[in-house]
Amino acid sequence: MPDEDVAPERVVASGADDVERAAEAALRPRRLAEFVGQRVVRDQLELVLHAAIGRGRAPDHLLLSGPPGLGKTTLAMIIAAELGTSVRVTSGPAIQHAGDLAAVLSSLEEGEVLFLDEIHRLARPAEELLYVAMEDFRVDVVVGKGPGANAIGLTLPPFTVVGATTRAGLLPAPLRDRFGFTGHLEFYDPDELRQVLVRSAGLLGVELEVAAAVEIAGRSRGTPRIANRLLRRVRDWAQVRGDGRLDLDAARAALEVYEVDVLGLDRLDRAVLGALCERFGGGPVGLTTLAVAVGEEPETVETVAEPFLVREGLMGRTPRGRVATPRAYEHLGLATPDAGQTLFD
Numbered sequence: 001m002p003d004e005d006v007a008p009e010r011v012v013a014s015g016a017d018d019v020e021r022a023a024e025a026a027l028r029p030r031r032l033a034e035f036v037g038q039r040v041v042r043d044q045l046e047l048v049l050h051a052a053i054g055r056g057r058a059p060d061h062l063l064l065s066g067p068p069g070l071g072k073t074t075l076a077m078i079i080a081a082e083l084g085t086s087v088r089v090t091s092g093p094a095i096q097h098a099g100d101l102a103a104v105l106s107s108l109e110e111g112e113v114l115f116l117d118e119i120h121r122l123a124r125p126a127e128e129l130l131y132v133a134m135e136d137f138r139v140d141v142v143v144g145k146g147p148g149a150n151a152i153g154l155t156l157p158p159f160t161v162v163g164a165t166t167r168a169g170l171l172p173a174p175l176r177d178r179f180g181f182t183g184h185l186e187f188y189d190p191d192e193l194r195q196v197l198v199r200s201a202g203l204l205g206v207e208l209e210v211a212a213a214v215e216i217a218g219r220s221r222g223t224p225r226i227a228n229r230l231l232r233r234v235r236d237w238a239q240v241r242g243d244g245r246l247d248l249d250a251a252r253a254a255l256e257v258y259e260v261d262v263l264g265l266d267r268l269d270r271a272v273l274g275a276l277c278e279r280f281g282g283g284p285v286g287l288t289t290l291a292v293a294v295g296e297e298p299e300t301v302e303t304v305a306e307p308f309l310v311r312e313g314l315m316g317r318t319p320r321g322r323v324a325t326p327r328a329y330e331h332l333g334l335a336t337p338d339a340g341q342t343l344f345d
């Protein structure tokens with residue numbers, strides 16, 4: 001799970017736990033043509049892949065970057081499918097020692113894709129081993145221990161690393177430079193999310209009315225993972241409390257139960273924003289003070305609530321602390337401080 005997602009139980013958290021990943025697997029598009037949105041990256045990838053297929057060679061190593069839940073894992077699987085090859089999956093945190101990576105690398109078949117999720121979290125020795133493997137298709141395996149230890153160089157068959165990262169900026173330059181292509185995934189617009197939802201509903205075998213799809217899409221924070229999760233919650237509501245139909249009423253009622261508002265804010269987001277506007281007069285206020293006011297750890301406020309609030313233009317970060325924007329007051333149905341002053345001046 002990406003490190004910024006510390007609260008997987010939030011219905012709007014952008015990360016996923018293992019149970020959810022299993023549910024997601026069934027909804028993954030399998031080919032590039034089924035992958036909704038991300039027109040630029042899709043276009044670029046199509047070129048890279050078709051050129052490699054035409055030459056009968058493994059393509060350059062490919063890096064995918066962007067926030068959690070936008071489709072990096074999905075694209076890695078699609079890349080392997082388009083190349084007609086298999087994919088081996090591992091991640092930075094799963095590789096404890098360089099030897100773990102050497103074992104994976106030396107078992108790769110010709111043309112295989114190695115998907116390295118959260119590549120920015122690889123330990124240094126493993127990273128160095130990866131440089132050599134990516135550049136020279138070679139891995140040095142140390143046999144024995146102490147003074148009698150011997151490094152044996154193994155030649156690897158050509159393969160393609162697909163790296164995924166939520167923090168491209170954290171990748172050391174030598175590692176970044178070994179990728180021949182970097183695709184940046186962007187947040188999806190509501191119409192793209194609506195298409196994701198319609199496709200997912202079809203796969204789940206439920207009928208989703210257009211108005212309900214639009215409603216869910218608008219509250220999904222630009223993220224297909226969240227859209228699919230909200231769809232499953234709406235389906236639950238329709239089954240248990242409704243008449244089974246996924247219509248606008250069901251969508252609104254379910255999202256109210258899960259306290260996801262019209263912008264996709266949940267209870268924590270609103271608590272942070274409410275404290276900022278009402279208790280601190282719109283700020284500026286320090287992160288720690290703000291976190292204490294809502295009974296959360298500063299890290300949770302900073303990594304879970306804040307990025308979306310800033311992206312939505314509801315909160316600003318200044319050198320003196322966090323500030324609420326006029327849009328925040330408007331969203332919470334509060335009078336802006338300026339409007340208040342005009343009343344009493």
Ligand SMILES: Nc1ncnc2c1ncn2[C@@H]1O[C@H](COP(=O)(O)OP(=O)(O)OP(=O)(O)O)[C@@H](O)[C@H]1O
Pocket residue numbers: 002014015016023024025027028029034035036037038067068069070071072073074075117166196224225228
């Ligand atoms: N473009 C898309 N079209 C349709 N479904 C998508 C698309 N992108 C993502 N999804 C769906 O969203 C879910 C999450 O996608 P995925 O696991 O690929 O995200 P991720 O970027 O790898 O996230 P993480 O960084 O947390 O691993 C999956 O169920 C996937 O099917």
